[in-house]
Amino acid sequence: AVVSTQSTGNVKLFIENQPMANVVKRVTVNGFTEYLRAVEEYSNSSLHMFALFTGALDEQGKSWCPDCVRADPVIEEATKSLPECSCLITAYIDRPTWKDMNNNFRKSTDLQLKCIPTLIKLGTEKRLQEKECAKKALVSMLFEEE
Amino acid sequence: VREAVVSTQSTGFRVQAPPEETSQKKDDHSYTFDLAVVGGGSGGLACAKEAAKLGAKVCVFDFVHPSPYKTTWGLGGTCLNVGCIPKKLMHTASIYGELMEDAASFGWDDAAKNDHSWSSMVGSVQGHIKKQNWSLRIDLQEKDVTYYNEYAAFVDSHTLKGVNKRGKEREVTANKIVLAMGGRPNYPDIPGASEYAITSDDIFSLKYNPGKTLCVGASYISLECAGFLHGLGIDTTVMVRSILLRGFDEDCAQKIGEYMEAIGVKFLRPATPTKIECVKEAADGNPPELKVTFLQDGVEKSETYNTVLFAIGRTPLTSKVNPDSIGLKYESNGKVPVNEAEQTNVENVYALGDIIKAPELTPLAIQSGRLLARRLFGESKLLTDYQNVPTTVFTPIEYGCCGLSEEAAIAKYGAENIEVYHTKHTPTEQVVREPSERDGFNYAKMVCVKSENEKVVGLHYLGPHAGEVIGGFALGLTMGATKSDFDRLVGIHPTSSEVFTTLKITKSSGESIEDEDC
Numbered sequence: 001a002v003v004s005t006q007s008t009g010n011v012k013l014f015i016e017n018q019p020m021a022n023v024v025k026r027v028t029v030n031g032f033t034e035y036l037r038a039v040e041e042y043s044n045s046s047l048h049m050f051a052l053f054t055g056a057l058d059e060q061g062k063s064w065c066p067d068c069v070r071a072d073p074v075i076e077e078a079t080k081s082l083p084e085c086s087c088l089i090t091a092y093i094d095r096p097t098w099k100d101m102n103n104n105f106r107k108s109t110d111l112q113l114k115c116i117p118t119l120i121k122l123g124t125e126k127r128l129q130e131k132e133c134a135k136k137a138l139v140s141m142l143f144e145e146e
Numbered sequence: 147v148r149e150a151v152v153s154t155q156s157t158g159f160r161v162q163a164p165p166e167e168t169s170q171k172k173d174d175h176s177y178t179f180d181l182a183v184v185g186g187g188s189g190g191l192a193c194a195k196e197a198a199k200l201g202a203k204v205c206v207f208d209f210v211h212p213s214p215y216k217t218t219w220g221l222g223g224t225c226l227n228v229g230c231i232p233k234k235l236m237h238t239a240s241i242y243g244e245l246m247e248d249a250a251s252f253g254w255d256d257a258a259k260n261d262h263s264w265s266s267m268v269g270s271v272q273g274h275i276k277k278q279n280w281s282l283r284i285d286l287q288e289k290d291v292t293y294y295n296e297y298a299a300f301v302d303s304h305t306l307k308g309v310n311k312r313g314k315e316r317e318v319t320a321n322k323i324v325l326a327m328g329g330r331p332n333y334p335d336i337p338g339a340s341e342y343a344i345t346s347d348d349i350f351s352l353k354y355n356p357g358k359t360l361c362v363g364a365s366y367i368s369l370e371c372a373g374f375l376h377g378l379g380i381d382t383t384v385m386v387r388s389i390l391l392r393g394f395d396e397d398c399a400q401k402i403g404e405y406m407e408a409i410g411v412k413f414l415r416p417a418t419p420t421k422i423e424c425v426k427e428a429a430d431g432n433p434p435e436l437k438v439t440f441l442q443d444g445v446e447k448s449e450t451y452n453t454v455l456f457a458i459g460r461t462p463l464t465s466k467v468n469p470d471s472i473g474l475k476y477e478s479n480g481k482v483p484v485n486e487a488e489q490t491n492v493e494n495v496y497a498l499g500d501i502i503k504a505p506e507l508t509p510l511a512i513q514s515g516r517l518l519a520r521r522l523f524g525e526s527k528l529l530t531d532y533q534n535v536p537t538t539v540f541t542p543i544e545y546g547c548c549g550l551s552e553e554a555a556i557a558k559y560g561a562e563n564i565e566v567y568h569t570k571h572t573p574t575e576q577v578v579r580e581p582s583e584r585d586g587f588n589y590a591k592m593v594c595v596k597s598e599n600e601k602v603v604g605l606h607y608l609g610p611h612a613g614e615v616i617g618g619f620a621l622g623l624t625m626g627a628t629k630s631d632f633d634r635l636v637g638i639h640p641t642s643s644e645v646f647t648t649l650k651i652t653k654s655s656g657e658s659i660e661d662e663d664c
Contacts, residue, residue: 124276125276128284141287
């Protein structure tokens, strides 16, 4: 069962309840402000927080970023082995925003995003960048519980 | 054997497959791995990665038992986590303080030393270290090296048992085994030492400013730590049993001590601690108050410090690897004797890095790890050259050296056969600054063998950027350069390194050495 709840803010929350898998919160946001709001809303000491920064989708559901397209199915598959009590925030970034060298994702001292796709375990120095995100073994390594 | 990791909280399960059985093994053997490395530090990782590059099937066991203070760290060994890297960063932080003082004479307004934030510095340093820990994890994965975050020990000469932090065990067999576990700091056998004191394992991630600190030990670790702590504005004392920097050139060791005293580091010598007691517990981000009782010249004294750091020696982790089960020969201090090919007395077991009797230096461990891998799995026959390995002590006045100390040269060649050239020097960068207690210590020394055309067997440099100065010149020593080779070399001006191209005064002449302005 896929339950979609529309909240009053701009944050859309999808909770997937998959049989034979852990319950993992999936959050989708657009842009930097929504991202910050989601981090604040879902961060608490008991959740393993992850963030995926990826190219926004067009009307056909296709991303403008080829590396993101390649990484997407690998990451989707790997989420099945996320530890319990995990939350993955997927932050979509549109092309004009990303091409602006001064965008907030790049400037943020916490994020210092250099490329997309980037997959980060929040609160740690662990991240995967670009082609690393399409490698199953690396994504599993990032997701696994220490 | 397939392992199933069952999560009791979900209805699903996760199966962890054993390493791919499809890759070819290097030699004809029935062990799981061609090579198992115990220790994921400088030497171990270099060996493992080189072997994997040459097609070997490799695994690395790395695990850090928390210190008595409960500090632990990730992949990468001593150098990255609790050695060279954080040391150099904190030394750099303290040098910035000095440079900010000197900046005023160069026209920088109000460049006076501000308050230093310990936690801000530790945050930056640890951030870098953790990035590197993760990079190494990616690196091993990409290079097909299996990584076990487990404490390994021998079952037999081809079998290792790894234990993870939850106590789960795994057995692994390998054709060749390389021991590169390194060492850990020693604690003295006195009351309160392991309960209240810290070591270099802990200082680089200390959550609070250490406060008034006592560094016990005359090693470079003690002096380097005392040096940067003092430079960051911390009240620092060094307690020394006898001489400073045993094994290094005595001349230079003495000058380092004098420099540190001149800039305000306190020394208690000769003295040894006998007891540590806690007067007030650490609380609210503040360090504790510790009462240290010590013997100085036979008189018992005591003093209160917030932090006591022991740097009195390190012991290889040899005894922890169950060496007796394979009859591995090792000395009482943990050092493992090896032949020139890093082979132990057990035919398929090798040892390198800090656990063998050789300079305990990262680049040496890396070099020997790589060359060993090439000999085992490649076509190479090249052995590691343990002679003339340059090094630098990052005390507030830096000391770089390569080759023999003056004493070692005299012992080897005889005093009449040694000529020592030396000079003081003042780097141009320092001529403008206000006269200070730091002046007059920069020094350069060249030790030559008369009967071999004044072949240079030792180079010693006290001053800024010591590592940068000596590193290149080490090539001259390994290639057998003589004094006249150095004289024919034209130096770069104005630099500190050029001092080695213009040495004139010998110790034997008795002439005084005055400052040479560049």
